[in-house]
Amino acid sequence: MTQKILHTPNRPAAVLAVILFAIATITYWDASHMKVRATYGMSASAASYFVAILFVALAIGHLVTAFKPSDIDVEAADWMAVGWIGLALAGLIGSIWLGGGFILGSTLLFALTARAFGRKALLADLCLGAVIGVLVFLVFNKLLTLALPQGPLERLF
Amino acid sequence: MDTFSFLLDGFALAIQPANLIYAAIGVLIGTAVGVLPGIGPALTVALLLPVTFKLDPGGSIIMFAGIYYGGMYGGSTTAILLNTPGESASVVTALEGNKMARAGRGGPALATAAIGSFVAALIATAGLAVLAPYLVKIAIKFGPWDYFGLMLIAFVTVSATFGSSPLRGLTSLAFGLWLGLMGIDQLTGQARLTFGVPELLDGVEVTTLAVGLFAIGEAFFVASRHLYKPEKPIPVKGSIWMTKEDWKRSWKPWLRGTVIGFPIGALPAGGAEIPTFLSYTIERKLSRKPEEFGRGAIEGVAGPEAANNASAAGTLVPLLTLGLPTSATAAVMLAGFQQYNIQPGPLLFTQHADLVWGLVASLFIANVMLLVLNLPLVGMWVKLLKIPLPWLYAGILVFASMGTIAANPSVTELLLLTGFGVVGFVMRRYDYPIAPAVVGLILGPLADSALRRSLQISLGDPMILLQHPSSAIMIGIAVIALVAPFVFRGLSKFRQDED
Numbered sequence: 001m002t003q004k005i006l007h008t009p010n011r012p013a014a015v016l017a018v019i020l021f022a023i024a025t026i027t028y029w030d031a032s033h034m035k036v037r038a039t040y041g042m043s044a045s046a047a048s049y050f051v052a053i054l055f056v057a058l059a060i061g062h063l064v065t066a067f068k069p070s071d072i073d074v075e076a077a078d079w080m081a082v083g084w085i086g087l088a089l090a091g092l093i094g095s096i097w098l099g100g101g102f103i104l105g106s107t108l109l110f111a112l113t114a115r116a117f118g119r120k121a122l123l124a125d126l127c128l129g130a131v132i133g134v135l136v137f138l139v140f141n142k143l144l145t146l147a148l149p150q151g152p153l154e155r156l157f
Numbered sequence: 158m159d160t161f162s163f164l165l166d167g168f169a170l171a172i173q174p175a176n177l178i179y180a181a182i183g184v185l186i187g188t189a190v191g192v193l194p195g196i197g198p199a200l201t202v203a204l205l206l207p208v209t210f211k212l213d214p215g216g217s218i219i220m221f222a223g224i225y226y227g228g229m230y231g232g233s234t235t236a237i238l239l240n241t242p243g244e245s246a247s248v249v250t251a252l253e254g255n256k257m258a259r260a261g262r263g264g265p266a267l268a269t270a271a272i273g274s275f276v277a278a279l280i281a282t283a284g285l286a287v288l289a290p291y292l293v294k295i296a297i298k299f300g301p302w303d304y305f306g307l308m309l310i311a312f313v314t315v316s317a318t319f320g321s322s323p324l325r326g327l328t329s330l331a332f333g334l335w336l337g338l339m340g341i342d343q344l345t346g347q348a349r350l351t352f353g354v355p356e357l358l359d360g361v362e363v364t365t366l367a368v369g370l371f372a373i374g375e376a377f378f379v380a381s382r383h384l385y386k387p388e389k390p391i392p393v394k395g396s397i398w399m400t401k402e403d404w405k406r407s408w409k410p411w412l413r414g415t416v417i418g419f420p421i422g423a424l425p426a427g428g429a430e431i432p433t434f435l436s437y438t439i440e441r442k443l444s445r446k447p448e449e450f451g452r453g454a455i456e457g458v459a460g461p462e463a464a465n466n467a468s469a470a471g472t473l474v475p476l477l478t479l480g481l482p483t484s485a486t487a488a489v490m491l492a493g494f495q496q497y498n499i500q501p502g503p504l505l506f507t508q509h510a511d512l513v514w515g516l517v518a519s520l521f522i523a524n525v526m527l528l529v530l531n532l533p534l535v536g537m538w539v540k541l542l543k544i545p546l547p548w549l550y551a552g553i554l555v556f557a558s559m560g561t562i563a564a565n566p567s568v569t570e571l572l573l574l575t576g577f578g579v580v581g582f583v584m585r586r587y588d589y590p591i592a593p594a595v596v597g598l599i600l601g602p603l604a605d606s607a608l609r610r611s612l613q614i615s616l617g618d619p620m621i622l623l624q625h626p627s628s629a630i631m632i633g634i635a636v637i638a639l640v641a642p643f644v645f646r647g648l649s650k651f652r653q654d655e656d
Contacts, residue, residue, distance in 0.1 A: 012587055016328075016587075020328070020331075023335065026350075027335065027338070027350065030349065030350050030352075031349075034347050034349070035347070043345065043347070044342035044344070044345045044347035044349060045347070045349075046609075047338060047349075047601075047605045048338055048349055048350070051331065051334050051335050051338060054327075054331050054334070055331055055335070058324065058327060058328050058331055061324045061327075062324065062328070065324065074586060074587065075382050075586075076382075077381040077382060077586070078380065078381050078382065079381070081380035081381055082377055082380060082381050082582070084380070085376055085377055085380055085554075088551075088554065089373070089554075089558075089571075089575045089578070092558055092571065093568060093571045093572065093575065096562070096568055096571065097568050102559070102562070105558075106555045106558070106559065109551070109554055109555055109558060110551040110552070110554070110555050111551070113376065113380075113547070113550055113551035113554050113555075114547035114548060114550075114551040115547075116376075116380045116547075116550075117379075117380055117546050117547035117550055117551070118547060119545070119547040119548075125547075125548075125551070128548070129551070129555070132552065132555060133555070136555070136556075136559055140208075140559070140563055147563075147566060148559070148562060148563055148566065149562060149566050
């Protein structure tokens with residue numbers, strides 16, 4: 001079988017059309033498995049079916065535009081920077097997941113995001129992030145009595 | 158005369174020291190965050206929602222309103238000095254304001270923006286106080302079918318009618334509607350789109366979506382291209398005061414901007430972008446010096462800024478009287494009300510009359526505070542623009558994630574936030590508007606239940622929507638508004654930029 005790659009002038013629109021079709025399918029599948037029925041009028045599944053139809057319509061719309069030249073210019077992106085922010089968020093999520101607590105997580109988030117925006121002084125940013133993290137933690141936990149995730153550092157206070 | 162006595166009661170409440178402090182904190186934070194590039198009032202309120210969770214409801218709502226107005230003032234400062242509008246409503250201000258700043262007339266540009274905002278917000282808030290009770294009298298007669306019709310109009314106008322592309326706007330709306338389906342259905346208890354994840358049973362938090370799309374998405378987007386476009390604020394040189402000539406050229410655009418902004422803001426027609434563009438176009442037509450437009454005409458700052466703030470007050474009319482948000486900021490404010498189990502709508506004026514009128518009175522007070530904060534103290538805010546971009550965005554991300562986990566301390570919530578951030582990045586990159594998604598999430602479930610309650614009343618007959626003339630007309634308007642942009646392609650040129 002020969003591989004034939006479909007060439008369209010507007011690739012993102014084509015990709016999005018596929019995603020929209022997928023969401024429509026998931027929504028339809030989910031709605032068809034609903035068991036609770038309303039006595040009168042519409043059941044809870046009706047809105048799901050409506051949204052699924054809307055997604056199909058939008059997917060068709062995107063598919064049509066995929067064969068026209070794109071009407072917007074997409075700028076070149078610095079994927080390294082995007083990756084650093086992804087890493088920063090992963091640092092926060094990882095820290096909270098593994099019980100490292102909020103202060104450690106937000107320190108990582110701060111320093112790695114600053115790195116994404118081109119700062120090279122990672123050590124200084126780590127310190128600044130830690131200071132901000134401690135301050136935020138104190139304000140939230142002591143002043144506003146909102147519970148932030150606790151780790152070994154937080155239990156010291 | 159009822160309005161007047163209610164308003165007096167409101168003032169009695171608003172000048173209580175605690176409420177004055179809330180208003181002051183609100184306008185300070187609102188201005189500060191509004192000045193910071195890339196953060197508009199919607200995001201500011203969304204970021205602060207979780208923080209105020211345990212505070213007094215009346216005070217917090219006064220604070221939100223202060224943030225809303227403050228963000229509007231602050232946004233114009235950024236637009237003028239940095240050419241990076243903090244929110245879409247300031248895009249037009251940047252056109253002439255930034256040119257004025259480059260020509261060394263940054264001071265008068267800031268002054269006409271601040272005074273124009275003050276005049277407009279003052280008149281429009283008075284309009285809100287006068288108009289709201291009448292609208293409540295009408296709204297109290299609304300059946301669920303009428304609400305459904307209204308929400309249809311809001312959906313269509315926010316997403317399709319005035320956007321750069323109806324297809325992209327509707328896609329953004331559909332994303333919001335889809336998220337709105339998630340969780341346990343309120344009428345039947347049926348779980349929708351939860352995929353067996355218990356954290357999703359409560360549905361998607363509006364704040365998580367707004368913060369994810371606006372804050373995280375913006376950070377991704379700015380980082381992805383900041384290397385190519387570094388920007389520096391233009392220093393304010395010379396006097397910040399307006400000359401006699403400036404005054405003469407400004408006062409009419411202020412009033413015209415107010416007259417344009419307030420009604421359009423009050424209609425479910427999608428926020429402040431349209432009136433600002435409209436005001437700009439009109440000022441250019443009416444100006445005696447049209448050749449100055451594009452090179453720093455003061456009318457091009459005065460008019461749109463007034464329209465901007467007048468429409469901000471205008472959006473509060475449907476929000477308070479009908480519970481209908483017509484902009485992203487209003488949608489987030491609605492989430493703020495709901496956080497305290499207060500449902501805006503006609504009943505709000507009877508059940509929480511003190512709260513509503515206290516809020517309206519606080520808007521007047523906040524407006525005066527903002528004039529003081531923004532005219533003599535503008536230099537202080539400009540210093541905020543000197544925060545290095547890496548630290549600024551790092552701080553925004555810390556604050557955004559902190560607010561999210563404080564409201565709901567779970568890893569799932571953070572994963573959702575990150576996911577929405579990625580979606581927000583993609584949407585920005587490919588020019589999809591953000592606001593329809595937020596409006597879709599908050600109005601989707603409301604429209605769903607309004608429709609189903611109508612059908613329960615009619616024993617399942619869908620014709621009930623067309624048998625009532627009021628809802629039939631509204632559904633008709635929604636259909637026309639949906640079809641029009643596809644028929645008249647030229648209409649979409651009406652507004653070039655969103656976000």
